Amino acid sequence: MDIIQESYQRLFPEKLFIYETEMEYNRRLGDFNANINLSRNKITLHLNLQWKDIDDEIKIGLIQHLLLKIFKGRAKTQNIQLYTHFIKNIPILTPKTKSNPPLEAAFQRVNQQFFSNQMEIPNLTWGQDSFRKLACYNFHNDTITVSTLFQDSPLHILDYLMYHEMLHKHFQFKHTGSRHSYHGTEFRKAEQKYPHFEQIDKDISKIISHRKSRGKQRTSLWKELFRI
Ligand SMILES: [Zn+2]
Incomplete structure (x- = not known):
């Protein structure tokens, strides 16, 4: 068999x-x-x-x-x-091989403020310039990835993204039935504990649309220069 x-x-x-x-x-x-x-x-x-x-x-x-x-x-x-x-x-069990000073600093601030320094540090890495996936936590290799769009953002924005992903690490095995619930009620409640989260959400949307329009300008400039 x-x-x-x-x-x-x-x-x-x-x-x-x-x-x-x-x-x-x-x-x-x-x-x-x-x-x-x-x-x-x-x-x-x-x-x-x-x-x-x-x-x-x-x-x-x-x-x-x-x-x-x-x-x-x-x-x-x-x-x-x-x-x-x-x-x-x-x-x-996963060896920590990826770290990154700015992300590590964000992790430490959030860990202290919200998790009483109790969370084990995951791998931390910048991802791609992604508009769709701003950040993610992969529990298979214990890695938080943040889009490089936020490399130059104010610290509170980076911290907020980090907080969201750390909540995923924290809640990863709370099941509802047999399904993983990624953004369940409990998750959302915890997320909203972050000070001024509504304002930060808006700031993040602004960063994204700003970067998107910059991208477009660049493309049209290219079109002009190379007549494509
Ligand atoms: Zn999420």
Whole structure:
């Protein structure tokens, strides 16, 4: 019996397993990432190569977690608990290789003001000049990334973005049912504890639209210069 079937049958003991399976490890997926797909009667599973040496019982938890997504179920098996526990500990096990003085300073200010200095420092890095994704927290590699748009912003804006991402790190494993709730009520309440958050939200929108129009000006200048 392969591991996908094993995971399925432990999850749905009363059901027959009527699927073909395919499993592939690769390096294309992000850290500790995996995805699953059901097409006709075939279940295809892709896992980041990092999963290869992880204990089968934890892997079964991961697969069950993914199977629940495609079969729209809810369950909390022992394996899923093992998997959740494992994922929770990735931040502790992940070596901190990326840091960055301005982001680290922002992290320290926010950690002191809102988290009583209790939060472990994650990896911190600048992302791309992204308008769509201003910042993000990836719990698979315990990394907060902030768009380079904010490299020259006033500190309180950087701190606010940092605060938002630190809340993700803080709340990462509060489940509602089997779904992760990223911006649930509790999250929003905590977010609004940041002083003058409404004003800062507006300031952020201004920075974005300003940068966007600067981008456009640059393009039209290029068009003029190169007649394209
Ligand atoms: Zn968010």
